[in-house]
Amino acid sequence: MRYGANDVLRGVDLRVHRGEVLALLGPNGAGKTTTIEILEGFRRRSAGEVSVLGTDPDHGDEAWRARLGVVLQSWRDHGRWRAAELLDHLGLYYAPYGTPARPRPYDTAELLALVGLTGQAGTVIARLSGGQRRRLDVAIGLVGRPDLLFLDEPTVGFDPVARQDFHDLVRRLSGLEDTAILLTTHDLDEAEKLSDRIVLLAGGEIVADGTAAELAxxxxxxxxxxxxxxxxxxxxxxxxxxxxxxxxxxxxxxxxxxxxxxxxxxxxxxxxxxxxxxxxxxxxxxxxxxxxx
Amino acid sequence: MNATTVAVRAGVSRGRIELRQSATSGQDLWGAAFFPAVALVVMYLLRGNTVPGTDFSLGSQAIPGILAMNIVLNGVTALAMMLTLDREDGTLLRAKATPNGMVGYLVGKVISRSGMVVLSVLIPLIPAALLFDGLQIGAVSSWLTLAWVLALGLVAVLPIGAICGAVFGSVQSLGLVTVPIMGLVAISGVFYPVSGFPEWLQGIAQAFPLYWIGLGLRSALLPDALAVAEIGESWRHLETAGVLGAWAVAGLLVAPVVLRRMARRESGSSVAERREKAMQRPM
The missing domain is CATH 3.30.1490 (Dna Ligase; domain 1)
Structure with a gap:
């Protein structure tokens, strides 16, 4: 996989299974964000093969997009909207992609309860705290009841309490209806706590892959x-x-x-x-x- | 229901929500009302002067021009600025991460911006009708002309705003759009009949939509006798429709290409990069 003039990723082979939480662990600059952006279809790779939910992200259509949830490092969008209003709105787009087995979108009230923002449903988003904002981002990532959820460095800049809350949330999500989660982090402790499997990335290469216990x-x-x-x-x-x-x-x-x-x-x-x-x-x-x- | 139809409907509700947010935001209203308010005050002070060759108040004559300026400022500058901000804060990327989200985003933006443009024409008309004499706002024909000029003007200027917003990377570089627009305001007969200007300047003015929107609005709101102050002593409706239509077609051809290119480039790291640049800027 190449981006710009340098090979940033070489021979990275990732497999995430249904309902599994996979942590992509590596230092800053290791290629985590590049990897995840390629998988999300936000960035084109120069070479190599990528398949996400059976589709090449470069050619992923809207039906493919509807099966993904994306939580980026930090969003500041829709600051004037109210939390529940935005979830209601974004949910609309997913309705045509629902199936009896997987109704889309998620119910807004249920989703707010899941991420612990029931009390903030009517709050203007710009007034949410950093931790609340990130939890709202996760709710948005989940609104389409995704088969695969990307979480890019979800706890960067969190204080210990917000971090703990967030870890609890991710653990709750992992049990959720067969949603596979791919999360990136540079924090080994976080990867150990949250994931079923860890892939260690450095210098654009996978240097280790296994459960936390196996790696240890x-x-x-x-x-x-x-x-x-x-x-x-x-x-x-x-x-x-x-x-x-x-x-x-x-x-x-x-x-x-x-x-x-x-x-x-x-x-x-x-x-x-x-x-x-x-x-x-x-x-x-x-x-x-x-x-x- | 088809997924695109769903997204268009979502876009309509998005437009309504954004319009409500803009129309109730002090910051937005101030931005939209500042120039027109200043212009109205200046014109009120000049109301004693007359349009050359007539005994009609120069102040009243300038009202349609000020409304035309509102259309262009809200349709081009403000739209470009919103697009740039939406890229900076990740709103556009969010649309990209949502199935058919771009369709909804654009429909919403067109509706909310059009709404602001219409408000920016209608609201100043209320004080203008009270303060200035001679505006023909009682006649049905005035409103019909106003409606088609406004509609065609919107289709002509919104794509330009979208293109500017897509091409310029930061709010700062948008100054490159604002300055020429202010220049156009000066030469397009907004405040003073363009027929008094040198011919080459008239030529430049007539190449852009602002002059024609102004002319169209004057034809709607001013007595027909005032056409003598215009080029060719006529309201030139056919030419107005022709030039605005040409801008609309050109804009609608170019805008989707430019917007698509812009959308393709959006990614989390490009948003982060812009934010970093924005934070390094002294505010």
């Missing part, structure tokens, strides 16, 4: 070995620390000093990856994690 097992199985050899310092990330150290001594004997062996936690791996990525050396980060190849 895979990464924390690793250990970091630090040592010096003839006064020069080394850091290695290895699967079998004991074997590695045994061999190290067998090969270099007395020359080895300052030995230190540490278990690596998932969050440490992620932090290291982000740091490496931000200093422009994401290839080194790939070696460190060593997965996905």
């Amino acid at each position: 097992a895979r990464f924390s199985g690793k250990a970091e070995v630090r040592y010096s050899r003839d006064g020069e310092f080394f850091t290695e990330s290895v699967q079998d620390a004991t074997g590695y150290v045994r061999e190290l001594f067998a090969r270099h004997g007395e020359a080895i000093g300052d030995l230190e062996v540490r278990r690596v936690s998932l969050s440490e791996v992620y932090l290291a990856m982000v740091r490496e990525f931000e200093s422009g050396q994401h290839h080194a980060a790939r070696e460190l994690t060593g997965v996905g190849a």
Whole structure:
């Protein structure tokens, strides 16, 4: 997948299943927003194949559009409208795409209750707080009872309380009528809490893919070995620390000093990856994690 | 019911909601009423002067021109500004994320803007009728002429506003639209009969819709004898319909292409980028 002059995404293969919450995790600039915009059909890719709900987003028609819900990083639109008025209005467009099994749109009152904005139904949108506004955006994303909902960095700029409220909301949504959710975040903690599966994206490539438990097992199985050899310092990330150290001594004997062996936690791996990525050396980060190849 | 029909209906209700919001917003009303109010006051002070060659008040003669200016300011400048703002705050992207949302958005915008234009013509007529003598607002024929000039004028100017709004990326760069429009106001006979101007200037004025909307409204609201102050001493209805019709056709051909291109470029990151630029600007 190419955008502009640089390949921003290479070999990204995402699969989200019905009713599943998939987190696209990665540092800022990792290509999350680009990926999600291509999937939403808002941005053209230069190469590669993309299929969302069985359709290429570049050629997605309005019936396809009606099956998607989109919540972008921050909307400020329709500031003069009242919350319920806007939901009622946007719901109108979805009515022709409803089926007996999946009636569209969602009932406004029900939707406001779901996102906890019943009391703000008549409030002018520009007067909502940041957290309320984002919850309204989620309600708008859901108004067409989507098969697939995109949430792009939903909690950026939230205070801890708003964040907690939002996490509760997403967890409530995930149980909802087979709606698959693809959410992007740069926060590992958030990804672990909210998603069934995490895809780790860095430098435009998927470096890991699995449930939070799987990733934790895979990464924390690793250990970091630090040592010096003839006064020069080394850091290695290895699967079998004991074997590695045994061999190290067998090969270099007395020359080895300052030995230190540490278990690596998932969050440490992620932090290291982000740091490496931000200093422009994401290839080194790939070696460190060593997965996905 | 077909999905496009549904979207058109949604657009109609959208237009009504937006019109209500604009018509009850102090900021919008101030923006729409400021220039016409100043112009009415100036013309009231000049009401003692007469149109050259007649004994008709120059102040009364200028009223239709001021209404024409309202049509252009509300139809072009204000529409362009709304489109730009709607791109900046993500309203347009929201329309794009909704099935047939663009249809609803455009229908809504055309209705709400047309509504504001009609209000901007009708409301000043109330004080004008009280303050100025000689306006023919009692005759049915006046209202018929006013109706067709207004309708054709709308179809001629709204696409221009849409094109400007789509082409210019920020509210600031819209100054490039406002300045030439003010220039046109100065040369199009809004305040003073254009027949007193050099011929080349008359030529420029007659290439744009503003002059013709003004002429049409004068023919509706002024006594027929006042046609002597016009080019060719005639109201030239045929030419008015011709020029406005030509602008309408050209606009309706170009606007969808430009709007479609604009819509295609909308994405979350382009909205974010514009917002960042907007925030860096000193307000």
